[in-house]
Amino acid sequence: MQQEQASGAPLRVALLGCGVVGSSVARMLVEHRDDLAARVGRPLELVGIAVRRAGRDRSDLPVDPSLFTTDAAELVTRADVVVEVIGGIEPARSLIESAMKHGASVVSANKALLAEAGPALYAAAAEHGVDLYYEAAVAGAIPILRPIRESLAGDEVRKVIGIVNGTTNYVLDKMDTTGQGFAEAVEQAQALGYAEADPTADVEGFDAAAKAAILASLAFHTRVSGDQVYREGITEVSAADVQAAREMDCVVKLLAICERTDTTGPDGQPTAGVSVRVHPAMIPRSHPLGGVRDAFNAVFVEADAAGQLMFYGKGAGGDPTASAVLGDVVAVARHRVGGGHGPGESAYADLPVLAMGQALTRYHISLDVADRPGVLAQVATAFAQNHVSIETVRQQIVDGDDAGDAGGATRAHLVVVTHSAPDAALAATVEALAELDTVREVTSVMRVEGD
Incomplete structure (x- = not known):
């Protein structure tokens, strides 16, 4: 031809x-x-x-x-x-x-x-x-902005959740598959050219937060700036967190989550807002994002008419x-x-950007507690007082000698997974748990995303 x-x-x-x-x-x-x-x-x-x-x-x-x-x-x-x-x-x-x-x-x-x-x-x-x-x-290389800005312009996007930083995905993937610690995985990423000599922008979530702001602005026709995105990096993710996720058949990922929420205001009228956040979270291995390996990126979109869409590919490189x-x-x-022009800014919806405390999420909480009667009741009360519902509780008795406790006293290791609740209520619950005299330590807290 x-x-x-x-x-x-x-x-x-x-x-x-x-x-x-x-x-x-x-x-x-x-x-x-x-x-x-x-x-x-x-x-x-x-x-x-x-x-x-x-x-x-x-x-x-x-x-x-x-x-x-x-x-x-x-x-x-x-x-x-x-x-x-x-x-x-x-x-x-x-x-x-x-x-x-x-x-x-x-x-x-x-x-x-x-x-x-x-x-x-x-x-x-x-x-x-x-x-x-x-x-x-x-x-x-992943075509994601134009599909949101143009292909889905006639639809109502409800949620965008993505792995948008290859460096952090590589680090977390190696921690999961090889048992490496955070520092060792970062060094390997640097050696392979996946991480900069100073990886702060990646591992602290700044890079992902900027991308989340762009995605949310397009998806929800609302101006969202980088400083409005709640941000947590992966530097505090431990081998114990990765192992805890594995026990739930989950994997830890740094996720950019952009979500439209529709609620009823104090006056009984419908109201909407946008939640935009970047943080590590456990996500089921069966979820499309759960299988994203190495330095690849992926973005998962949920829209009213189109349903669930997945965009996957190389997220960096020349x-x-x-x-x-x-x-x-x-x-x-x-x-x-x-002649003609491409689409300009679409910010007509002008939805409020919600504080992190208003975002709906779930928590995975690990506790070291004294092994004596009434402990579970105290823990349950702390959740109930903050209007947080418990989904599952798992308990393991730890022998005092193995734990290094004086006199061989036994203690228990509790793992609690909650139902969805406002992040502020979940955080308040964690604070209340830490103040209980039967709770020796809140050893780990991590959000859980995906079905």
Whole structure:
């Protein structure tokens, strides 16, 4: 079959950043130029690549060395499409706004910037009549943002729950499958290139929180910023937590959970809100997210009409992320050739973002208690007083000599799994348990998600 030929003046593409992702974008723009031209209807011409150091050896890239420049501010003024893959807030934001002011559509992979300044960038795009696309900002190669923003635009999304950080998934997977401790698993992830030398953004949940803000904003037509996302990392996840999950046929994952809640207000009228949180949780191995291994990402979506949808694939890396970037480049380039624009910001619902205490979840609580009559009654009372219902209780007697207790006194190990309740009530229950004289220690608390 003869390939369709594109005609007309080339569309000028400027690339900001030439790291792992930027290098893949540049290479793919050159190597696939004919296919991209046929798909767009016009050739795509790479007119410049903004870098921090122009003298660095980049001979491995199939691009003209004269394209590299340190003057990003000038570069964005002479492009039709600007691709931003430098990350961070500044100078990325100023460069994007300048590109839009000069009439360029923008493709970005910058989750931190979009979580912080998404509404302002949408407003700038609307003001200047250009597109803002950012599929690569969440879950790398996995097409998830456009399906939520466009394919499900006629449906009501109820919940988005995902593994959106490959580093933490790799660490937790190795803790589960090999018995490694947290520090050892992180070191292995670093050795394989899955984790940065400073893994704080990943293991403390900052990266996932920014992505959760983007997902929630799109799914619920509500502005959600990164600082509105409740965040816990995985640094406190222990081998005992992983083992406890295994005993329940569960696995521990760092989950980004975005959920719409519909309740009745004090006045009896229906009210709705959005809960957005990132934290480690136990999830059944039978759940689609329970089988996501290594550094892969996956996002599970529940919608009224579409039902349950699963998106799975590589969530990071140069080529996978570049695939998502180039998909957006083709989309915005087609708009410039054929006219029209992609969707802008949709925040009409303007739902309140609920505090973590209002989120409905379940707890897995491990307790060391004295083995004597009345202990279970005291524990049950603490739950009842906070209006938390118990789903299961498991008890194991521990011999005092084995436990190191003086006089060989025995103690018991209790594991309690609750029914769903507001997180504030669950947290208050844990505090009440810790104050009981029969409870020696609350050894572990972890949320439980999934059916």
